[in-house]
Every structure is written in C-alpha cells, then in structure tokens.
Amino acid sequence: xxxxxxxxxxxxxxxxxxxxxxxxxxxxxxxxxxxxxxxxxxxxxxxxxxxxxxxxxxxxxxxxxxxxxxxxxxxxxxxxxxxxxxxxxxxxxxxxxxxxxxxxxxxxxxxxxxxxxxxxxxxxxxxxxxxxxxxxxxxxxxxxxxxxxxxxxxxxxxxxxxxxxxxxxxxxxxxxxxxxxxxxxxxxxxxxxxxxxxxxxxxxxxxxxxxxxxxxxxxxxxxxxxxxxxxxxxxxxxxxxxxxxxxxxxxxxxxxxxxxxxxxxxxxxxxxxxxxxxxxxxxxxxxxxxxxxxxxxxxxxxxxxxxxxxxxxxxxxxxxxxxxxxxxxxxxxxxxxxxxxxxxxxxxxxxxxxxxxxxxxxxxxxxxxxxxxxxxxxxxxxxxxxxxxxxxxxxxxxxxxxxxxxxxxxxxxxxxxxxxxxxxxxxxxxxxxxxxxxxxxxxxxxxxxxxxxxxxxxxxxxxxxxxxxxxxxxxxxxxxxxxxxxxxxxxxxxxxxxxxxxxxxxxxxxxxxxxxxxxxxxxxxxxxxxxxxxxxxxxxxxxxxxxxxxxxxxxxxxxxxxxxxxxxxxxxxxxxxxxxxxxxxxxxxxxxxxxxxxxxxx
Numbered sequence: 001x002x003x004x005x006x007x008x009x010x011x012x013x014x015x016x017x018x019x020x021x022x023x024x025x026x027x028x029x030x031x032x033x034x035x036x037x038x039x040x041x042x043x044x045x046x047x048x049x050x051x052x053x054x055x056x057x058x059x060x061x062x063x064x065x066x067x068x069x070x071x072x073x074x075x076x077x078x079x080x081x082x083x084x085x086x087x088x089x090x091x092x093x094x095x096x097x098x099x100x101x102x103x104x105x106x107x108x109x110x111x112x113x114x115x116x117x118x119x120x121x122x123x124x125x126x127x128x129x130x131x132x133x134x135x136x137x138x139x140x141x142x143x144x145x146x147x148x149x150x151x152x153x154x155x156x157x158x159x160x161x162x163x164x165x166x167x168x169x170x171x172x173x174x175x176x177x178x179x180x181x182x183x184x185x186x187x188x189x190x191x192x193x194x195x196x197x198x199x200x201x202x203x204x205x206x207x208x209x210x211x212x213x214x215x216x217x218x219x220x221x222x223x224x225x226x227x228x229x230x231x232x233x234x235x236x237x238x239x240x241x242x243x244x245x246x247x248x249x250x251x252x253x254x255x256x257x258x259x260x261x262x263x264x265x266x267x268x269x270x271x272x273x274x275x276x277x278x279x280x281x282x283x284x285x286x287x288x289x290x291x292x293x294x295x296x297x298x299x300x301x302x303x304x305x306x307x308x309x310x311x312x313x314x315x316x317x318x319x320x321x322x323x324x325x326x327x328x329x330x331x332x333x334x335x336x337x338x339x340x341x342x343x344x345x346x347x348x349x350x351x352x353x354x355x356x357x358x359x360x361x362x363x364x365x366x367x368x369x370x371x372x373x374x375x376x377x378x379x380x381x382x383x384x385x386x387x388x389x390x391x392x393x394x395x396x397x398x399x400x401x402x403x404x405x406x407x408x409x410x411x412x413x414x415x416x417x418x419x420x421x422x423x424x425x426x427x428x429x430x431x432x433x434x435x436x437x438x439x440x441x442x443x444x445x446x447x448x449x450x451x452x453x454x455x456x457x458x459x460x461x462x463x464x465x466x467x468x469x470x471x472x473x474x475x476x477x478x479x480x481x482x483x484x485x486x487x488x489x490x491x492x493x494x495x496x497x498x499x500x501x502x503x504x505x506x507x508x509x510x511x512x513x514x515x516x517x518x519x520x521x522x523x524x525x526x527x528x529x530x531x532x533x534x535x536x537x538x539x540x541x542x543x544x545x546x547x548x549x550x551x552x553x554x555x556x557x558x559x560x561x562x563x564x565x566x567x568x569x570x571x572x573x574x575x576x577x578x579x580x581x582x583x584x585x586x587x588x589x590x591x592x593x594x595x596x597x598x599x600x601x602x
Contacts (some may be wrong), residue, residue: 002027002057004067005042006120006129006156008202014042022158026069026475029101034058034065039122039129043067047480050093050351051247061099063124068095069154070117070139073481078112083143104129110197110212114242114487120152129200135213135488136356137181137194137463144189148205156326157599163188170328170592171562172435172439175424175573177330177588180464183436185327185595194463213488215455217445218495228501235493235516239484242267243253243352249284250350252274253481254296254304254339256289257362257529258512259354265300265485265519269353277302278351279345280336283310287533292525299520307343314339315543324476328595330588331465333532335425337473344475355470356485359457360494361509364504366419370450373406373415377570381410413443416453420460426571426585429564450499458491459474537583540590541576547574551593563589 003023011019020042024031027044030053034041043057048071059066072078074095078101081435083089087100101109102121119129123539132154133141144151144159151159169179181191192198195213200206206471221228240263242249250331252264254277268275277297281290290306297304319336323336344351358364376384386503388407405422411416424431427500442456443487467486472479482489494502497511504510516525540548552572568589571582 002046002069003042003044003154004118004120005040005070005151005153006067006122007040008038008149009040009160009258010038011040011121011152012034012249016042019153019158020044021221023153023155025155025324025478027480028057031246032056032058034060036065037063037122037124037127041065041067041122044464046349046475046480047248048115048480049247050091050095052091055093056103057090057095059095059099061096061541062103062589064099065122065124066099066119068098068117068119069120070115070119071480072113072115072117073245073482074112074114076245078109084488106130107132107197107210107212114481115490116486118154126411127202129202130197131192131200132197132212133192133194135195135583136458136467136486136491137504138467138471138483138486140468141192141193142184143198145200145207146188146200150200150207156184156186159186159189165269167562168435169422169496170405170560171428171432173328173330174427174563174588175421175431175433176460176464177423178464178468180439180460183435186305187491204224210558215441215445215458215495216492218451220498221496225501228497229514230495232490232493232497232511233518235487235490236262236484236515237266237270239490241270243482243484244270244496246350248349249276249347250277250299250352251344251348252302252352253344253354254279254293254302255354255532256292256296256527258509259357259485261293261296261354261520261525262299262357262512262516263352263354264302265516266300266484268300269519273301275302276348277304278340278347279306280340281306281308281510283308284535287535292527294525299524304470305347306360309339311535311539315539316341320476322591322594322598324472326472328435328592329465329468330591332534332536332587334469334473335446336532337469338476341474341477341481343549345479349382350480350482353470353483354480354485355466355481355483356462357509357512359454359462360485360491360495360502361512362454362499363509364457367450367503368506369419370416370453371581374412375407377409377412377415384408412449413452416442416449416456420456423585423588426567427564428562429588430562448499450503452493454495467476537575537581538585540583540586541578544590545576548590551590552586553599556593556596557589560589562590 024044027046029047030045032043041058072094074096075480079097111131117134118139118141122129140154142153142156166187169183169185173179181193188509197210199208243447252267254260254264279290279293282288350370384407442452446452470481571585574580575582
C-alpha cells in the first residue's frame with residue numbers, strides 16, 4: 001500500500017514535499033519525488049514486495065513513469081508472459097510489471113490484472129497520463145480537473161486549496177452515510193469510478209474515461225451443488241494463496257464470523273500451521289466474539305493473539321476516526337477497525353480479512369428481510385401510506401422508524417433502494433434519488449430481487465463504505481489488508497450460483513458454511529453473528545452526549561439547507577430520554593458536523 005500524487009501544477013520541490021506529508025501515513029517507509037516535463041510525481045511507500053530500493057517510486061522505465069498504490073496478486077503470471085515476449089526486469093516486485101506491461105500492451109494490460117490498485121503511468125512519447133482503478137474500488141483515486149490542469153492523489157485533503165462543498169454530495173451522504181463514486185464532498189474533486197481507466201492528453205488538454213469491467217447479467221451455473229462447492233473451494237484457495245505473497249510479516253484477522261474463519265483456515269493450511277491470527281475482544285460481552293475466535297484458532301491450529309479492549313480504548317480513537325476519513329463517513333464500525341489495525345501493526349504489516357463474503361453469499365440481515373417484507377407489498381400502497389402516517393411511531397416499538405419507512409415504499413425496487421438510502425426520508429426535507437441512476441444496474445442485471453439487492457450491495461455499499469472503511473483504517477497504522485472474497489473471480493463465480501446454493505431454508509451463506517465445515521465443525525460456528533459493532537446508542541446518551549449537543553446546535557443544523565432540522569432535534573430528545581434508539585440517524589449528522597469543524601468550513 002502506498003500514497004500517490006501527480007500533477008501538472010507548477011509546484012516547487014518544497015511545495016511537493018508538503019503535499020506528500022498529507023499522505024505520508026499511507027507509506028511510512030520511503031518518500032519519493034520526481035519533477036519531469038512540467039509534471040510533479042510523488043509517492044509514499046509501504047514496502048511489502050521487493051524491499052530493494054530499486055523498487056521505490058516514482059519508477060522509471062524507458063519513456064514511462066509510474067506511481068502506484070496497491071498490489072497486483074497475479075504479477076508473477078504476467079511477468080512470465082512478458083518475459084516470454086522478450087521483456088527483461090531489474091526488480092522482483094509488481095510495480096515494474098505494471099510499467100513493462102503497459103509499454104507492451106497499453107490499456108489492454110488492465111483487464112489482465114488481478115489485484116487492488118490505483119495507478120498512473122506517464123507516457124513521455126505520447127504526452128499522456130494513463131490511470132486505472134481496481135474493479136471494486138479497494139484503493140482510492142481522487143482527481144481534480146480544470147481545463148487541462150489536473151491533480152491526482154490517494155487522499156482528498158492533499159488536493160489544492162480553494163475547494164467548495166458539493167451540496168448534492170451532502171444530500172447523498174445523509175441518505176447513505178458516505179459519498180459514493182464518482183462524487184466527492186467537494187465540487188472540484190471527483191473519484192475515478194471502480195473498474196474504469198482514465199487518459200489525460202497533455203497536448204490537447206482532454207480527459208477521457210473508459211470502463212474495462214462491470215458486473216454482467218449472470219448466467220446461471222449448471223453445476224450440481226457439490227460440484228459448485230468444490231469449484232468455489234478451489235477458487236478460494238487460490239485467492240488466498242496469491243494474497244499470501246509478501247516480503248514482510250503477515251497474518252490474518254479472525255473474528256467469530258464465517259468469512260474470516262474460512263479465510264484463516266485456508267491460509268493456515270497453506271502456511272503449514274504457521275499463520276498468525278489476530279482478534280480484538282471487548283470487555284462488554286454483548287459485543288465480544290473473542291472467545292469464539294479463540295476456539296476457531298485452536299481448531300485450525302493458528303498462532304493466535306487476542307487483545308481485550310475497553311470502551312475507553314474505542315472512545316480514545318474517536319479523534320483519529322474523525323481525522324482519518326477525508327470525507328464525511330458514518331460507518332461507526334470504522335472505530336473498532338482502527339483499533340484492530342492499531343493492535344495488529346506491531347506484529348505484522350499484511351493481514352488477510354473476510355471482507356466481501358456477505359455481499360456475494362447473502363450474509364447480511366437485509367437479505368433475509370427481503371423474503372419477509374413481501375407480505376407488506378401485498379397491501380395496496382395507498383392503504384400502507386395512510387397507515388404509516390396515522391399510526392403513532394411508538395406503536396411500532398424500537399424499530400418503528402424502519403417499519404414506517406417500509407410501509408411508505410411504493411414497490412419492491414423502492415424497498416431495495418431504501419435499504420441503502422432509507423435514512424434520507426427522515427433526515428432530508430426532500431429526498432431526491434436521481435443520483436441513483438448511476439447505480440441502476442441492479443434493476444436490470446437479474447430477474448431475482450435478492451440478486452438485484454446483492455448487486456447494489458456490491459456496487460454501492462461495498463465499493464463506497466466497506467472498502468473505504470478498511471483502506472483508511474488500515475492505512476492509518478501502516479497495515480495492508482487483503483481480502484480473498486474481493487477477488488473478482490470469486491464475485492463473478494458467486495453470481496452464477498443458484499440462490500438456493502447461497503441462501504437455503506433460511507440459512508444464509510449456505511455454500512460457505514459447508515466449505516468451512518471441512519475445517520471447523522458446524523455446531524461450533526453456527527451461532528448468531530454479533531458484527532463489528534460498538535455500543536453507540538449508550539455512548540450517545542453518556543460519553544458523547546455533551547459533544548453532540550454542542551455540535552448539533554441550532555446554527556449548524558440550519559446551515560445544512562437540505563436537513564430536516566425539526567426531525568433531528570426530535571430524535572435527539574427521544575434518544576436522550578431513552579425512548580428509542582436513534583443513534584444511527586444522529587451519528588450521521590454528528591459525523592457531518594465534526595467533519596465541517598475539522599476541515600474548518602463552519
């Protein structure tokens with residue numbers, strides 16, 4: 001993992017160094033700069049593969065210059081192919097493979113890559129800058145473009161001053177809890193969409209985008225269940241194996257969940273029982289999975305390390321949380337993610353994770369909700385809407401807001417959208433979903449509602465929440481996290497499987513459970529998942545209450561023109577009076593207020 005920066009702004013060397021300080025945490029091992037042909041290149045390196053200084057960046061090869069963040073897991077295969085074509089190499093890592101591969105194949109190189117990446121290559125002869133971002137947006141890529149003047153960076157804050165707030169982005173954030181690609185919180189800054197490449201022609205001062213990968217209409221597999229299970233198992237083994245390539249110490253995150261247990265079990269077998277696994281536990285048993293993780297470790301035989309943390313350990317990380325995420329980001333599980341990486345870093349620099357399993361194999365609760373709420377939609381919309389309006393919120397209990405929201409959805413597709421944008425109806429004066437047109441594929445790729453939900457889960461939530469959370473939390477402490485479930489081959493294969501292979505008789509992730517059963521008995525792992533949660537509702541009534549009152553004051557709330565101020569004030573009072581759990585809604589607004597203060601906008 002690294003940080004990249006590239007611009008044609010007329011920067012002095014000292015100015016470039018100041019820019020790179022903003023991304024130094026992403027690459028604490030080496031900072032490289034190069035100024036050539038009126039371009040400034042910067043790179044901060046976290047050394048993982050090929051620790052030789054010759055592998056440092058910016059990297060030059062003939063008429064090409066590279067700045068690259070990420071890992072190419074199949075680089076050895078690509079390197080062998082290039083060597084057969086007569087190419088030679090002076091380093092052992094994946095960076096030079098990118099450079100030589102681009103020289104040989106141009107943009108046709110990118111579909112060959114299996115990895116997580118965001119990179120830019122300058123072609124001196126063509127006077128072009130070619131950039132690409134990985135298929136699932138694991139690595140960040142921000143850019144600023146104004147009439148031929150551009151900046152590219154791994155962190156949004158490093159980009160030049162003079163940025164203005166995008167009000168549409170705020171509205172989207174209040175609906176989703178994050179700012180998805182291609183938007184950013186600033187009007188002048190965009191994100192390169194996952195699965196896209198970008199070419200900047202320096203002579204014509206034109207910018208061009210091209211999509212090289214996307215989810216396709218799934219062709220249902222004809223494999224029997226046992227055949228599919230065997231093929232998926234082999235695919236996961238390979239996805240794990242290629243992610244174990246490292247010249248620095250590595251391990252695996254192990255929680256009480258199926259996905260991390262399966263990844264760790266496969267990895268430990270690949271490493272002949274020498275894998276280090278890491279778990280953080282909490283002194284509050286309601287949120288603690290460390291005992292179960294310890295049992296998993298005993299069974300698979302890993303070298304396990306467990307750290308028990310207190311609520312104070314998490315609260316102490318709140319300032320880091322608010323500084324780490326360059327845009328408003330309301331996923332509170334980022335806080336324990338920061339803590340996990342902080343406690344792991346003294347032991348390893350690379351860690352495997354189970355991220356991505358829930359999206360492809362129907363692991364989240366909302367996949368089960370989908371099968372239950374069909375009953376609601378048998379009631380005519382007009383009746384449901386009236387019922388939702390006239391019945392007092394308290395009658396629906398603690399899930400009252402969610403139930404009322406479901407009753408108001410016109411149809412099933414609206415409900416699917418609402419899983420990811422439902423807060424907007426409560427926090428916004430007016431909710432506009434026109435921005436979702438950029439994510440309309442979920443409505444067209446499959447006839448099955450559950451697969452459409454999974455596709456939106458991948459394209460909207462996974463790319464813009466889960467992957468952002470993991471990248472920023474790991475980079476804050478110089479850890480590289482790799483998830484085999486984010487291998488595009490796994491995602492493509494999973495989408496071909498019949499629904500019953502993944503969700504059967506109420507059993508989510510059926511096929512993963514049956515594979516894991518070959519390593520760990522099902523009666524041990526078949527327990528309710530607690531998730532990577534924090535006692536947010538309790539904190540907001542106690543430790544954070546005064547801070548919330550200060551930040552969510554009348555002036556701030558009114559300054560957010562799209563915000564339904566009256567609702568926010570009502571939720572605050574109800575939550576403080578313990579008349580319901582409104583922490584998810586309040587947290588979203590609280591994070592926004594902290595972001596404004598941190599970035600000195602209000």
